[in-house]
Amino acid sequence: MSALPSRVTVTESSSRDGLQSLGAFVPTSAKSGLINDLSRTGVRSFDAVSFVSPRAVPQMADGAEVLAGVDRVDGMTLFGLVPNMKGLESAVAAGVDGIGVLTAASDTFNERNINATVDESMHRIRRILLEAPEHLVVRGYVSTVTHCPFEGEQDPDWVAHLAETLVEWGVHAVFLGETIGKATPAHVDRLLDDVLDRVPVEMVGVHFHDTYGQAVANTMTALDRGIAMMDASAGGLGGCPYAPGAAGNVATEDVLYLLDGLGIEHGVDVTALAEVARRFCADHNLTYNSAAGRALLASRDLG
Numbered sequence: 001m002s003a004l005p006s007r008v009t010v011t012e013s014s015s016r017d018g019l020q021s022l023g024a025f026v027p028t029s030a031k032s033g034l035i036n037d038l039s040r041t042g043v044r045s046f047d048a049v050s051f052v053s054p055r056a057v058p059q060m061a062d063g064a065e066v067l068a069g070v071d072r073v074d075g076m077t078l079f080g081l082v083p084n085m086k087g088l089e090s091a092v093a094a095g096v097d098g099i100g101v102l103t104a105a106s107d108t109f110n111e112r113n114i115n116a117t118v119d120e121s122m123h124r125i126r127r128i129l130l131e132a133p134e135h136l137v138v139r140g141y142v143s144t145v146t147h148c149p150f151e152g153e154q155d156p157d158w159v160a161h162l163a164e165t166l167v168e169w170g171v172h173a174v175f176l177g178e179t180i181g182k183a184t185p186a187h188v189d190r191l192l193d194d195v196l197d198r199v200p201v202e203m204v205g206v207h208f209h210d211t212y213g214q215a216v217a218n219t220m221t222a223l224d225r226g227i228a229m230m231d232a233s234a235g236g237l238g239g240c241p242y243a244p245g246a247a248g249n250v251a252t253e254d255v256l257y258l259l260d261g262l263g264i265e266h267g268v269d270v271t272a273l274a275e276v277a278r279r280f281c282a283d284h285n286l287t288y289n290s291a292a293g294r295a296l297l298a299s300r301d302l303g
């Protein structure tokens with residue numbers, strides 16, 4: 001039975017997931033500028049930066065400076081991704097509103113990504129949660145929820161166990177990261193059967209990549225199950241430096257167009273957001289990758 005939410009929070013990941021894999025350094029002012037421009041289109045929730053090793057991900061070395069350049073507006077939530085205690089300290093010092101803590105379902109991906117087994121990263125998360133200041137909104141990311149690039153298909157029951165544990169330990173939401181964009185709606189349905197058995201739907205968010213072109217369909221599957229939090233990236237920017245070949249996140253424009261068609265509120269001007277993303281891509285020599293955005297801009301330009 002469909003349980004579509006009436007309102008959805010779309011978190012904008014373009015300045016973090018969208019940029020983290022790029023070789024050419026995007027200037028700090030351009031990263032802050034992207035967040036500010038997106039905020040003017042109505043976006044309020046940002047997966048803005050990460051506080052990770054600058055040797056592991058040089059593009060994210062300027063997280064604190066990026067946040068310092070953001071014009072704060074009412075209702076804005078700026079998240080920083082933190083892999084360890086050092087990340088937490090930097091994120092708090094930089095004035096984040098929320099943090100994302102992370103593990104993967106598979107050991108091999110987790111070891112390559114954050115140099116820890118799943119068990120080790122869960123222990124790191126436990127410590128971060130015990131130390132994190134009360135005012136922070138905490139999201140727990142589980143990556144490789146359906147497929148690992150190295151170990152193949154993942155067990156939904158195991159993912160559900162990790163999600164439930166994170167909730168027991170105090171995260172405010174669990175985000176299911178489909179890191180390599182390989183899942184179809186059938187995989188997502190099977191995963192959600194197990195996860196929603198153990199975690200209340202209001203605490204579950206989804207983070208889809210679009211490598212196989214399934215991300216909008218997967219988003220619809222999640223909406224059908226009542227999920228009302230999702231990450232997306234303007235212009236379809238994104239990828240993970242430790243997931244070879246993985247494409248960008250689902251394009252925010254494609255998600256917003258879907259939500260508009262379903263009559264689900266989200267608070268963002270989709271055409272204005274498409275314009276921001278297209279300009280950013282042109283300025284930084286990046287491919288603009290939203291079908292809905294291209295079509296909306298073309299029909300607006302036709303008058």
Ligand code: HMG
Pocket residue numbers: 017020050051052053054055056057081083084085086087088090102113114115141142143144176177178179180207209239240241242
């Ligand atoms: P490590 O080598 O085990 O860490 O890396 P370490 O504690 O041994 O420290 C090594 C060096 O890193 C030291 O510097 C530390 O100070 C420094 P040195 O003394 O050698 O000069 N360091 C740090 N610097 C800044 N901030 C920190 C930090 N921690 C250590 N927080 C570590 C472990 C986790 C640090 C590393 O592997 C790392 O930074 N990994 C991050 C990788 C990453 O950012 N991946 C992409 C994000 S995840 C993602 O995209 C998935 C997601 O989108 C969901 C999905 O799609 O599924 C969220």
Ligand code: MG
Pocket residue numbers: 017177179207209239240
């Ligand atoms: Mg991702």
